Amino acid sequence: MTTAVKVQLGLAAAMFAAAPWVINAAPYEATMGLVYKIYFFHMPSAWMFLLGAIVAGVASGRFLFGKRQASDATAVAAAELAVVFGLLALVTGPLWARKAWGVWWVWDARLTSSLLVFLIFVAYLLLRRFGGPGADKLSAGLALFGMANVPFIYVSVNYWRTLHPKTSVVPTLPVSMGIPLWFCVFAFLLLFLALLSLRATLERQRARVDALYLSLDEA
Amino acid sequence: MTAFLRVAALVVRKDLTVEVRSLEVVATTLFFAVTVVLIFAFGFVREGLAVEGVAAAILWITVAFSGTLALGRTFERERQADTLRALLLAPADRPAIYAGKLAGMLLLMALVEAVLVPLIGLLFQAPILAAPLRLAALLAAGTLGFAAIGTLFAAMLVRARSRDVLLPVLLYPMTVPVMIAGVRGTAALFQAEPDLDLAQFWTALLVFFDAVFVTLALWTFEPLMTD
Amino acid sequence: MSDFTQVAVVGLGRHYGRRRALHDLTFTAQAGDILGLLGPNGAGKSTLLAILGTLLAPSAGRVEYGGRASADAGSDLRGRIGMLGHDLFLYPELTARENLVFFGRLYGLTDAAAVASAALERAGLAARADDPVSSFSRGMRQRVALERALLHGPRLLLLDEPFTGLDQASSAALVVRLREVQARGVVTVLATHDLDVVDGVLSDVVFLQGGRRVVTGAAGALRDRYRAAMQDGPRS
Numbered sequence: 001m002t003t004a005v006k007v008q009l010g011l012a013a014a015m016f017a018a019a020p021w022v023i024n025a026a027p028y029e030a031t032m033g034l035v036y037k038i039y040f041f042h043m044p045s046a047w048m049f050l051l052g053a054i055v056a057g058v059a060s061g062r063f064l065f066g067k068r069q070a071s072d073a074t075a076v077a078a079a080e081l082a083v084v085f086g087l088l089a090l091v092t093g094p095l096w097a098r099k100a101w102g103v104w105w106v107w108d109a110r111l112t113s114s115l116l117v118f119l120i121f122v123a124y125l126l127l128r129r130f131g132g133p134g135a136d137k138l139s140a141g142l143a144l145f146g147m148a149n150v151p152f153i154y155v156s157v158n159y160w161r162t163l164h165p166k167t168s169v170v171p172t173l174p175v176s177m178g179i180p181l182w183f184c185v186f187a188f189l190l191l192f193l194a195l196l197s198l199r200a201t202l203e204r205q206r207a208r209v210d211a212l213y214l215s216l217d218e219a
Numbered sequence: 220m221t222a223f224l225r226v227a228a229l230v231v232r233k234d235l236t237v238e239v240r241s242l243e244v245v246a247t248t249l250f251f252a253v254t255v256v257l258i259f260a261f262g263f264v265r266e267g268l269a270v271e272g273v274a275a276a277i278l279w280i281t282v283a284f285s286g287t288l289a290l291g292r293t294f295e296r297e298r299q300a301d302t303l304r305a306l307l308l309a310p311a312d313r314p315a316i317y318a319g320k321l322a323g324m325l326l327l328m329a330l331v332e333a334v335l336v337p338l339i340g341l342l343f344q345a346p347i348l349a350a351p352l353r354l355a356a357l358l359a360a361g362t363l364g365f366a367a368i369g370t371l372f373a374a375m376l377v378r379a380r381s382r383d384v385l386l387p388v389l390l391y392p393m394t395v396p397v398m399i400a401g402v403r404g405t406a407a408l409f410q411a412e413p414d415l416d417l418a419q420f421w422t423a424l425l426v427f428f429d430a431v432f433v434t435l436a437l438w439t440f441e442p443l444m445t446d
Numbered sequence: 447m448s449d450f451t452q453v454a455v456v457g458l459g460r461h462y463g464r465r466r467a468l469h470d471l472t473f474t475a476q477a478g479d480i481l482g483l484l485g486p487n488g489a490g491k492s493t494l495l496a497i498l499g500t501l502l503a504p505s506a507g508r509v510e511y512g513g514r515a516s517a518d519a520g521s522d523l524r525g526r527i528g529m530l531g532h533d534l535f536l537y538p539e540l541t542a543r544e545n546l547v548f549f550g551r552l553y554g555l556t557d558a559a560a561v562a563s564a565a566l567e568r569a570g571l572a573a574r575a576d577d578p579v580s581s582f583s584r585g586m587r588q589r590v591a592l593e594r595a596l597l598h599g600p601r602l603l604l605l606d607e608p609f610t611g612l613d614q615a616s617s618a619a620l621v622v623r624l625r626e627v628q629a630r631g632v633v634t635v636l637a638t639h640d641l642d643v644v645d646g647v648l649s650d651v652v653f654l655q656g657g658r659r660v661v662t663g664a665a666g667a668l669r670d671r672y673r674a675a676m677q678d679g680p681r682s
Contacts, residue, residue: 064442119392126388132380133462134446141375141443145368145393148435152396152428159420160399213464226552233548237539240578305535308499309552310525446502 001198008194015187026180035099040180042092044188045085046114050150051192052082053117056124057147060140070204072136075143077199079124081192086118109158116153120146223318226311230319235326237296244292244327252285252331253338260342274345275405279361279398281335282328286365287387289327290373293320298377307444317440321370321433328362349413354405357418360425361401364432365394371436375443400425449526450512451477453498453602453633459506460493460657467493468657470507475633475650477601480624482644483637484672485654491637492532494654495604498635499529511602525553528600532607534591538580542571542590545579546597553598565593570619585616592623602633609640617643641669655680 023040055078063071093111094104105111124146127139238244259277263270297303306316336354340347347354372389376382404421407414458471468490475481483491496502498509500523508515511523529535536545543562550558566575569589579587588608595603609617617640624647627634638644645668653660653675664674 064439116392116395123389123392127379127385130381131376131385134378137443137446138375138379141371141439142389142393144439145432145435148431149393149396152424152431156396156399156424160403210461210464214461214466222554229548229551233537233540236544237537240539299533300536300538301531301533302535302537304501304531305529305549306552307501308524308527308529309549310521310523310554311552312521445500 001201005194005197008190008197012187012190012194015183015190019184019187022180022183035096038092038096040184042089042096043181044185045088045092046110047185048188048192049082049085049089049114049118051189052078052085052196053121053147053150055196056082056121056143060143060147064137064140064144069207070200072140073200073203073207074196075140076128076203077196079121079139079143080199081195082121083118083125085188085192086114086121089114090118107160109154109160112160113150113154113157116157117146117150120149223312223315226315227319227322230306230316231322231326234293234320234323238323238327244289244296245330247292248285248289248327248331249334251288252281252335255281255284256335256338256342263343269343272406272409274339274343275402275409277343278335278339278345278405279401281339282332282358282362282401283365283391283394283398285331285335286324286328286362286369287390289331290324290366290369290390291383291386293324293327294373294377303374303377313441313444314437317370317374317437320374321366321436324366324370325362328366329359332358332362345409346413347409350408350415350418353415353418353422354408357401357404357408357422357425360422360429361397361404363429364397364425367429367433367436368393371440371443374440378446396428397425400428449601450514451601451631451633452510452512453635454510455494455498455507456510457507458494458497458504458509460490460497460502461505466657468497468504471652471654471657471659472507473650473652473659475635477631477633478628479649480628480634480636480647482648482651483635483654484639484641484651484668484675485660486676488656489654490657491654492606493657495529495606495635495637498602499527499604500524525598526601527604528595528598528602529604530591530595530606530608532610534587535594536579536587536591539578541576541578542566542582543575545590546594549594550597555598561597565597566590568623569593584611585613588612588616588620592620596627600632602635603627605634605636605638607638608636609638609643621647641672644668 019040023037026037026040056075059071059075059078062068063075090111093114097106097108097111098104120142124139124142127142128135131138256277259273259280260269263273263277294303297306307313309316336347336358339345369386369390372393373386376385376389379385400421404418404425407417407421452474454474455471458468459466460468471494473481483494485491493502497504511526514523537548540548543566546562546565547558550561555561563572563575566572569592571586571589574582574586579590582590588611592605592608595605608620612620621643624634624636628649636644636648648668651668651671653662653672655676658680660675660678660680662671662675662678664671
């Protein structure tokens with residue numbers, strides 16, 4: 001573990017520890033009550049999910065065309081994180097929905113698009129796991145297509161059905177709400193970056209172990 | 220460019236000759252498509268009448284299911300005598316081979332749809348002749364998007380394990396925009412008062428989708444097919 | 447311009463994850479050579495042929511076609527290679543002629559029909575030219591497949607187990623055909639099990655075991671040298 005990762009992890013841990021107090025300091029929202037505070041974890045998770053999808057797509061493109069093995073490690077790490085944070089967003093989303101709209105699941109545009117992109121990255125992991133030799137390359141193609149698909153999924157689902165609070169909510173939030181929100185986004189971002197580099201390092205080390213294993217029987 | 224088209228045309232002609240001689244994929248896919256429609260009919264017809272608005276959904280779901288079946292069979296055929304490798308060994312432009320396989324796939328799916336659309340019109344009282352050209356355009360754009368991704372994925376899965384399961388697993392989440400646009404656009408055309416503007420919006424989205432994914436597929440075919 | 451008279455394999459290696467298919471392989475084949483790749487199943491023969499055919503990228507080392515490395519292999523290099531795979535590369539629903547004409551056109555031959563007719567004549571299949579390949583015996587398919595690989599006059603001919611399933615007459619005919627190809631100055635690389643058939647045909651031999659080359663000092667019949675090589679195993 002490099003120093004940078006240690007610092008990131010430590011800072012993220014401290015911020016997550018402090019987060020309850022920061023979130024508690026945010027003003028009480030009249031219609032939603034306490035439940036709206038899920039938003040402080042929901043939105044950063046959703047953003048990290050999207051970030052993971054984008055990083056996985058870009059890294060996969062670099063692996064596919066640049067033949068850089070290191071990019072493949074980044075792509076796997078990012079894809080796994082996309083699935084983890086996607087799951088977080090998809091669990092916290094319905095919790096919010098239950099309070100805000102009275103039902104557990106709504107076919108709201110952003111929730112549905114997230115589910116679909118989440119499924120693409122689950123498919124990515126399935127392909128890597130069950131595709132056999134050469135699956136790393138095939139899954140890179142899948143991630144690239146998945147990333148290119150995000151805007152199409154969003155637009156099509158959005159016109160299909162929409163209910164979600166508009167994106168413009170964030171900048172217009174009162175400062176007292178905005179500060180805790182950005183605090184959480186930053187904490188999630190640190191966690192994301194630390195996990196990304198840890199997981200990518202692990203993947204690279206696995207490749208090195210494979211190489212060592214191969215060189216072992218050369219003697 | 221002419222060399223590209225020549226190779227693509229060669230591959231299409233070869234696929235057509237093979238198919239005309241065996242009729243395997245056409246016959247099984249058509250039969251499968253009709254069966255799927257009937258299964259949906261048992262789910263959605265109550266007291267002799269179809270639930271309102273299901274025709275569009277049934278049409279597109281059947282297209283997706285039978286398309287997946289056809290893709291799997293078409294590439295299984297190229298796998299059996301390892302002829303896909305023989306195609307890749309040729310000095311021809313590899314994207315041209317992809318384009319040829321895609322065109323063959325489109326012809327096959329067009330044939331299936333030519334049977335499917337009247338059948339659905341008949342069984343579910345869908346007004347398929349209300350705006351026939353717009354319906355054809357929507358189907359063409361949607362089928363191209365589905366087949367563009369499907370052909371690439373089926374080709375790359377030829378050398379993967381558990382390819383039969385993986386094809387739908389990878390293909391369906393990726394083609395959800397095609398399904399949404401297809402179903403919504405068709406539903407707009409099947410209304411009592413067809414909403415032409417809405418159908419046009421969905422067709423335009425599909426055309427945009429096609430442009431992006433056909434380009435991306437042509438571009439990634441070569442690196443995906445060499446190991 | 448893309449022609450070559452020598453194929454050199456330099457320190458070639460290939461692995462799939464932790465499984466090593468080829469290890470540090472070096473050899474050269476000249477125009478007019480028939481190089482035999484001999485070894486048990488899983489020795490890496492097919493992997494080596496796939497790399498020589500530019501279908502597979504090596505994990506280590508390189509292949510040089512004349513002065514050019516496989517890394518910058520383009521479609522013009524593929525046009526100089528002819529390959530007969532274990533699975534024959536023929537469409538069973540198409541007739542022998544259709545198969546040959548299709549691949550001839552794919553290789554950019556302008557007179558594909560005439561070339562295909564000549565090839566069928568050579569294969570002794572002119573009478574069956576318009577029957578689907580699925581109705582052919584293994585030996586007949588093999589002959590069509592070989593002509594398919596030779597259709598465009600390749601410089602490098604790669605054959606994967608060409609004698610499998612052939613009776614004696616067909617094997618003898620294949621050997622005669624290989625000699626003709628040899629006389630034209632083609633580099634032939636051939637993977638096989640049938641030691642007795644190829645004894646005396648091969649101009650050079652590479653013994654493979656577990657992805658490594660085995661060098662043996664044994665002399666005599668090919669079968670004896672093969673046995674000696676497999677017993678010695680790869681040098682450490």
